[in-house]
Amino acid sequence: MASISIPVRSQDKAKSGLLGWLATVDHKKVGLMYMVMAFVFFIGSGLLALIIRTQLAAPGMTLVDPNTYNQIFTMHGTGMIFLFTIPMLVGGFGNYFLPIMIGARDVAFPRLNAFSFWITLGAGLVMSIAFLVGDRSAAAWTAYVPLSTSTYSPQSGMDIWLLGLILAGIGSTLGAVNFMVTIFTMRAPGMTAWRIPMFVWAMATTAVMVLLATPVLTAALVMLVADRNFSTQFFTTSNARLWQHMFWFYSHPAVYIMVLPAMGVVSEVLPVFSRKPLFGAKAVVISTALIGILGFTTWVHHMFVSGVSPAIERFFIFTTMVIAVPTGVKMFNWIFTMWGGSLNLKTPLLMCIGFLSTFVIGGITGVIQAAGPVDSYLHNSYWVVAHFHYVLFGGSVFGIFAGLYYWAPKMVGRMFDDKLGKLHFVLMFFGFNLTFFPMHILGLEGMPRRIATYAGDRGWAAGNLVATIGAFTIALSILVFIINLVKIARSKEAAPADPWEGNTLEWMIPSPPPEYNFAVIPTVQSDRPALDARNGGVTPAAHH
């Protein structure tokens, strides 16, 4: 059996203690730091959401004044997207598992990797400090010009917010370069294209998207900073839609940057917990790539009612609807991975089922909204708030928790409490649907998003109250998750190397993985090397 063994030099051994974390370039430690940071911002942005929901629980509430309310929803959106979802999925899961899953000892540029983390943390700190000490940005996460110019948003909080996003953008662009080089050059011997794990395929597609999209946003942000401070005229003269084009050229693909890695997690968990191979693996890879490409062709659907011409509208209605096809393919392939399987209904699988059953609603409402004339009713209404939460919470957040439960034994070397995990799932699933389903109806009844309050005669009180009850149910579910984390920390039950009968390489090394992952770089002979190893080194049914 051909295998390559590279001895690990002893001086490369990491320092322990605080300095060990601060100075680390180990992809696993960097990944864990990303995850901790992201989780902290998840809690912070979630608490802001609770303030929003409390304010809207009944008509005419004055818990916060309109100006504070605007700052809160601006920071809720910014935090959840740039400081939680992207760092958790790309920085956290990507860093920790991508190198192991391709049989590498680290990423291609470990020091650049650490730099990406620290600059992302810097972005988070810059924005949090601005938020905590006041003078905050209140122009929504979309920061449309001219509301975000120095005329209408003179506060320095707006500049600090822009600076924070520029830093976050640099961090994720550098991370994307690192992942691409790692995937291209550092795969274990035998890991041909079709043997690359689904999560890694998803990360590869995501990295390409980050690399093509993020610099456009960063450029727009720099231009806006210049307009605000150095009297340039990028956005202040003739074309009001320039900002909108640059912003959405990033921010539509950003949806896939947040969803594709979560889909990658689902594509890993479902086969393992169904004891079956992924149904139509090639179709899933091709669909992922298609979503990545088509994701760049739809951004103007955010601008149908901003005054674009009918011909352009028609084109973007088409491109937007087309994306439903590869997404649908993945949906059916996932369900038929479970069909005929032996479903191990533990928390990771339940979270995946949560993903499938809610994400499908976000996908369908996406097609409904893409119908131009319907968009001219629903645009910017609470329907849209419902839609993107079904995509980003129903999709990304359920996917994130699926990944956290799936990989927790590997990362910390202890088992979590599955009963508590199930309680977390049930509370979060019902809380989520209670919160966001009524928002579809509120939108149809004419409730605009981003309003600090509403009058009692509009008929929106009941739906909003239900949504608020749902939001606190979600909060309760997160509390259950935190209790589970504490239990894991105190647990004495060591996790085996492979608690789930996994397929991919991370299940062939101890939990938690040692420094540099592999004592001997494995040779890969199929798309499920860990299964091969369990079967005694040969694949009985590698190719069909």
Added chain:
Amino acid sequence: MLPPATPDAQLIKNLYDVVFVLAVVTFVLVEVLLLVTAVRFRRKSATDSPVPVHGNNLAELGWTIVPAIVVAIVFWLSIDTAGKLTGHGSSNAPITRIHAIGDKVAERRVNESAAVDLVVEITGRQWFWTYTYKTAGGLVADSNDGKALVLPAGKSIRLDLTSADVIHAWWVPQLGPMLYVNPGERTAIFIQDAQPGEYIGQCNFFCGVRHAYMLNNIKIVPQEEFNAWYKGSVAAQETVVASR
């Protein structure tokens, strides 16, 4: 959706209703399939060993083609409806929806493309609307004092929209499509054959501190009632101007 009060709003609702039915069918199909799968294939014993099916080309082709057909239908319905909306324009006679203020050529094209009975210039401001009737007397009013924008029923009316500061959005869902109100530009919304009644509009693009309070009422009244109201309002306006 709120009950439509113009043919345009009705077109939008009809489209939504059809797409909604397709959506519900898709939703039920997927959720039932998912639920049946999750219940039926629970692990029964630790030694279960399911058949390792790697895929099925025919089935996969099926769930590529069928959704593609559904999506094609929705696309066709959407552009068909879009073409029927007043002022949206068709491919052979597009109406320029945006033009810079003062662009005479574009203004003439808008004027010629759809003859209307009444034009009202509307300016969005932080955080109210100003209405200027482009007709005898040139009545000026604003939404600040809770007064409604009064318009005649059953006529064709064009609202020329612009903003004095940031972006706002004109949204009176019962009367037709929404449209952004941009500074430095004019966009046009048509209200065609509206039924009498009172309708609530609300700014639907986040425009700063008091965005939540940027509401406007639209009152559609029969032509005679409109004429009487207009005469009275113009006379009142003239008195105010004269007394200055």
